[in-house]
Amino acid sequence: MITWNNLDTLEAFKNLSKAERVNIAEAMSGENGAERVKTYSTPMAEGLAYNYAAKQVDDKLLEDLQKLADEAQLTEKFEALYNGEVINTGEKRMVLHHLTRGQLGEAVNADGTDKRAFYKEQQQKIADFANKVHAGEITNAAGEKFTTVVQIGIGGSDLGPRAMYLALENWAKKNDTFKMEAKFISNVDPDDAAAVLYGIDVAHSIFILVSKSGTTLETLTNESFVKDALKNAGLDASKHMIAVTSETSPLAKSDDYLAAFFMDDYIGGRYSSTSAVGGAVLSLAFGPEVFERFLNGAAEEDRLGTEKDIRKNPAMLDALIGVYERNVLGYPSTAVLPYSQALSRFPAHLQQLDMESNGKCVNRFGERLDYVTGPVIFGEPGTNGQHSFYQLLHQGTDIIPLQFVGFKNNQMNTDVVIQGSTSQQKLCANVAAQIVAFACGKEDENRNKNFEGGRPSSIIIGEQLNPETLGALLSHFENKVMFQGFVWNVNSFDQEGVQLGKVLAKRVLAHETDGALKVLSDLMNI
Numbered sequence: 001m002i003t004w005n006n007l008d009t010l011e012a013f014k015n016l017s018k019a020e021r022v023n024i025a026e027a028m029s030g031e032n033g034a035e036r037v038k039t040y041s042t043p044m045a046e047g048l049a050y051n052y053a054a055k056q057v058d059d060k061l062l063e064d065l066q067k068l069a070d071e072a073q074l075t076e077k078f079e080a081l082y083n084g085e086v087i088n089t090g091e092k093r094m095v096l097h098h099l100t101r102g103q104l105g106e107a108v109n110a111d112g113t114d115k116r117a118f119y120k121e122q123q124q125k126i127a128d129f130a131n132k133v134h135a136g137e138i139t140n141a142a143g144e145k146f147t148t149v150v151q152i153g154i155g156g157s158d159l160g161p162r163a164m165y166l167a168l169e170n171w172a173k174k175n176d177t178f179k180m181e182a183k184f185i186s187n188v189d190p191d192d193a194a195a196v197l198y199g200i201d202v203a204h205s206i207f208i209l210v211s212k213s214g215t216t217l218e219t220l221t222n223e224s225f226v227k228d229a230l231k232n233a234g235l236d237a238s239k240h241m242i243a244v245t246s247e248t249s250p251l252a253k254s255d256d257y258l259a260a261f262f263m264d265d266y267i268g269g270r271y272s273s274t275s276a277v278g279g280a281v282l283s284l285a286f287g288p289e290v291f292e293r294f295l296n297g298a299a300e301e302d303r304l305g306t307e308k309d310i311r312k313n314p315a316m317l318d319a320l321i322g323v324y325e326r327n328v329l330g331y332p333s334t335a336v337l338p339y340s341q342a343l344s345r346f347p348a349h350l351q352q353l354d355m356e357s358n359g360k361c362v363n364r365f366g367e368r369l370d371y372v373t374g375p376v377i378f379g380e381p382g383t384n385g386q387h388s389f390y391q392l393l394h395q396g397t398d399i400i401p402l403q404f405v406g407f408k409n410n411q412m413n414t415d416v417v418i419q420g421s422t423s424q425q426k427l428c429a430n431v432a433a434q435i436v437a438f439a440c441g442k443e444d445e446n447r448n449k450n451f452e453g454g455r456p457s458s459i460i461i462g463e464q465l466n467p468e469t470l471g472a473l474l475s476h477f478e479n480k481v482m483f484q485g486f487v488w489n490v491n492s493f494d495q496e497g498v499q500l501g502k503v504l505a506k507r508v509l510a511h512e513t514d515g516a517l518k519v520l521s522d523l524m525n526i
């Protein structure tokens with residue numbers, strides 16, 4: 001029997017609050033620190049490892065976190081989720097994104113079909129379509145090959161797929177699997193679409209309209225923008241556009257598209273990178289085999305999420321340490337710092353994934369919570385971030401837990417030795433140095449140059465960012481956010497908080513405003 005309880009009612013949480021605080025600076029110094037780096041590491045899928053040596057934990061605290069995991073029934077809740085229980089209570093929906101990449105439990109039937117079979121069927125249809133485009137069997141009206149793919153979508157229909165595309169673009173070029181360049185149009189700012197259209201050859205471009213709901217104003221506006229551009233170029237828009245949407249959306253039955261591929265209401269936008277939402281653009285850009293390898297990496301990581309032992313379940317461990325930092329230590333935000341230029345948009349994706357999921361102040365039953373939930377998430381790739389906001393991370397008044405990601409090898413296999421080391425070595429040296437600098441600090445008589453240390457971090461380390469490791473990385477964070485939502489007893493799968501602004505914007509556009517909104521509308525010249 002699963003029970004959904006608030007965090008502050010759990011005995012294990014009360015104990016956790018009383019636990020002695022670990023001094024990271026001490027723990028990470030000398031032989032002790034060396035031993036921690038070796039032992040406080042949990043294997044992930046595809047050769048990745050989650051290293052939490054520089055987190056504010058010790059064996060005793062890990063035991064307490066295990067008790068919290070058990071009492072909060074995290075494994076059981078995950079099991080219920082992947083077996084098709086209605087976990088998204090706000091919208092009365094199942095939560096099935098794991099089924100887009102594997103079958104963790106029982107068959108889930110809905111809408112008259114087996115859902116795993118449905119997602120696989122869509123993936124296969126996309127693969128067939130992509131193969132035909134690459135082979136020149138599906139072409140523009142002049143019989144010429146498409147060379148560019150442009151995704152039109154926003155939020156989950158943009159951020160995840162865009163981050164994944166950028167993560168694999170150079171890898172695919174190096175590994176001869178790069179098929180088509182991809183571009184993305186998301187913002188309703190007309191300069192976004194205009195800039196993308198300006199830089200491409202529209203006659204050889206295929207546009208993917210991606211909207212789960214089929215009603216998002218920004219996306220529909222950008223679709224019209226693109227259709228106009230195609231028309232002005234003397235082209236038939238329906239020969240250049242495909243759609244990815246849910247079968248129930250208004251777009252599903254339209255004749256305006258060359259083809260349509262489907263996801264459904266059981267996949268949240270921010271969890272949709274492994275569905276047709278990511279599948280179409282990534283299969284067109286890199287080939288369906290690369291997309292499949294990405295799914296396999298995610299599936300392998302998902303399986304680790306079913307482990308009860310937190311030391312064998314990196315997503316659950318990461319989630320629990322995050323809860324400890326947020327609810328016991330009181331840290332307000334978390335920085336995601338990938339030491340990989342290919343992951344330049346990964347933090348932006350995680351912002352939506354984490355904050356749209358767990359930025360809630362009521363529990364699953366709509367009752368106000370008396371404790372804090374999701375932290376503010378932000379980040380930039382290293383080493384760039386070091387020359388930007390790390391000052392605050394090192395010496396600011398807030399302690400901000402850090403999530404590093406780093407790879408031993410680069411993707412392009414091109415490097416140079418300057419001052420006795422390669423660029424890749426410099427990159428890796430920096431991330432190692434930062435972990436110790438944040439943890440241990442450095443005493444200095446000059447207060448301005450003093451580093452207090454005690455700033456916790458973890459790092460996910462891998463050999464190279466490739467389709468499999470990217471899939472594993474994505475799954476890790478998706479499952480981390482899910483487990484945290486379970487602990488906080490919030491519904492991580494709806495997003496009512498984005499509605500009010502949309503409603504008011506519509507009122508502004510209809511000139512139905514008064515008071516402050518009227519004056520602001522006037523100020524903005526609407």
Ligand SMILES: O=P(O)(O)OC[C@H]1O[C@H](O)[C@H](O)[C@@H](O)[C@@H]1O
Nearest residue numbers: 155156157211212213216269498
């Ligand atoms: O895919 P769509 O239905 O167009 O939705 C796009 C996005 O907009 C919404 O407002 C939500 O905040 C996001 O969760 C969603 O991903």
